[in-house]
Amino acid sequence: MLQFSPLSRASTLLVTVGAVLLLSLPGPAAAQATRVETQQVEETPRIETLRLTGSVSAPRTSLLSTAEAGQVAALHVDLGDQVRQGERLLTLDIREAEIERQRAQANIAQARAERDDAQRRLNEANQLSAQQNIAASEQRQRQTTLAAAEATLDAQQAELALWELRLSRHEVTAPFDAFITRRESQPGEWVTPGDTLMTLVDVTSLRLDFSVPFSAYAQMDNATLDIRLEGDPQWYTARTQTRVPQDASSRQFLLRAEPTDTLTMLPGMAVEGRLRLEGDIGPSVPRGALIRRPDGSVSVWLARQEDDAWRAYEQRVEIGSGHDGNVAILDGIEVGDRVIVVGNERLEEGQSVSLIDD
Missing domain, CATH: 2.40.50.100 (RNA polymerase II/Efflux pump adaptor protein, barrel-sandwich hybrid domain)
Known part of the structure; x- marks a missing residue:
């Protein structure tokens, strides 16, 4: 019959108790579910935001x-x-032009006097012609003299008008x-x-000029523009006025806009723009749902229901542009998936989760 020392019996007892404790500890799947907040993926317009640099210009210079x-x-x-x-x-200095204007006035006075004299002589000829005391040739001569005098008067009046115009200039x-x-x-x-x-x-109606890539031209109908002036941290909305194609080699077009608010601007000031272009409709997720890995990959955690329990699974995604806190997902998830947006910091694959929003 084997004999055990008191020390051996104590060691055996400790090992047995330890084994029992290990068997009784819950595994990862049996651990208490982590509480997370989720959001169902929906289709939303994919908004692309272009950063623009421009300047304030004056409509009339x-x-x-x-x-x-x-x-x-x-x-x-x-x-x-x-x-x-x-x-x-x-x-x-108008002194020389004023002298010429006065000379033109004097010439008009002389031409008017000669015209009046020619008119008087023609009137006399017409009276004598009625009495047959003047030759017809003399009468025609006086008519010609009157016509020449009237033409001279017209020329002198035009000369005066010219000098008055030059004086005004x-x-x-x-x-x-x-x-x-x-x-x-x-x-x-x-x-x-x-x-x-x-x-x-x-400076009463200044405008904002931006150079925009041609790739955005077809999306401009529903585009919105925010602007921020140099030295001003606040963003303001702007209304687009016109799009002007530029040199084809630059592959850009000129976007001209005006602020909807009354802003203190001066020509030449730098201005920053955010042009939001509405593209196709597709799934998007809140920016906080994205997990960025050191290798540059991006993933999200999805909550999936299995046997009346929710579990977390990591899914790599390809992301697009972001807008208002949301990021477009180009590949990796589908509409209707439930993405974890809060509590996704330390999850493990297949971990049991409890939905806050349930």
């Missing part, structure tokens, strides 16, 4: 010149001034409401037609 050569007599505005349409900006006025952004002339300077005297910019 005018490089003012003069129609007459002359010396600058006075400048009535300075750099940075805001002017109204028709406001006087610059005046040329000695003043440069604002063609529209604007700011003076450049001034390139000084009093006493001689200027000629074609010289840029100053630059006016209309």
Whole structure:
């Protein structure tokens, strides 16, 4: 008969108790289910967001010149001034043109006197002709003289109108409401037609210009645009005005827009844009449901019901563009799948889960 020491009996007892405890511990499948929140995958429009860079431009910019050569007599505005349409900006020396206008007036007076004298002589000839005291040739001569005098008067009146027009061109006025952004002339300077005297910019209806890839052209009908000005953290909505094809080699087109809000802008300011393009309809998931692996792959956890129990299974997916916290799924899941959006940080394949939303 075998004999056991007290120490051997104690060791055997510990081993037996340990084995019993190990057999009684629940395995992974029998562990308490992890509570998770899920969302059923639905079809939604796939929104692609393009980041754009652009600038603020003015619809009207005018490089003012003069129609007459002359010396600058006075400048009535300075750099940075805001002017109204028709406001006087610059005046040329008008003394020579004024003398020519006065000469034209004197010539008109002389031509009018000669015309009146020719008319009087013709009237006398007509009276004498009735009495047969003047030759018909003399009467015709006086008619010709009157016609020449009237033509001379018309020419002198046209000459006066020309000098009055030239006098008016000695003043440069604002063609529209604007700011003076450049001034390139000084009093006493001689200027000629074609010289840029100053630059006016209309800042009352500024627009936003962006260069957009041609690949987005066909999707522009339902596109929406948000803009953010340089130095301003807030985004604003903008309304597209027109699309202008550019040089084909650039493979881009010009998108012109205007903000729907009243913003403080100046021409040349940089502006950032977010162009949202609505594409095909397909499944999407919240961004928080995505699990990004070190190897660059992306997956989601799906909750699937098996024998009245929910279990978690990892599924690799191919993702597309994101919008408003959702990401389009191009491949890997289907509409109707239940994706885990909360509690997916430390799941294991086949792990039992409890749905918060059940």
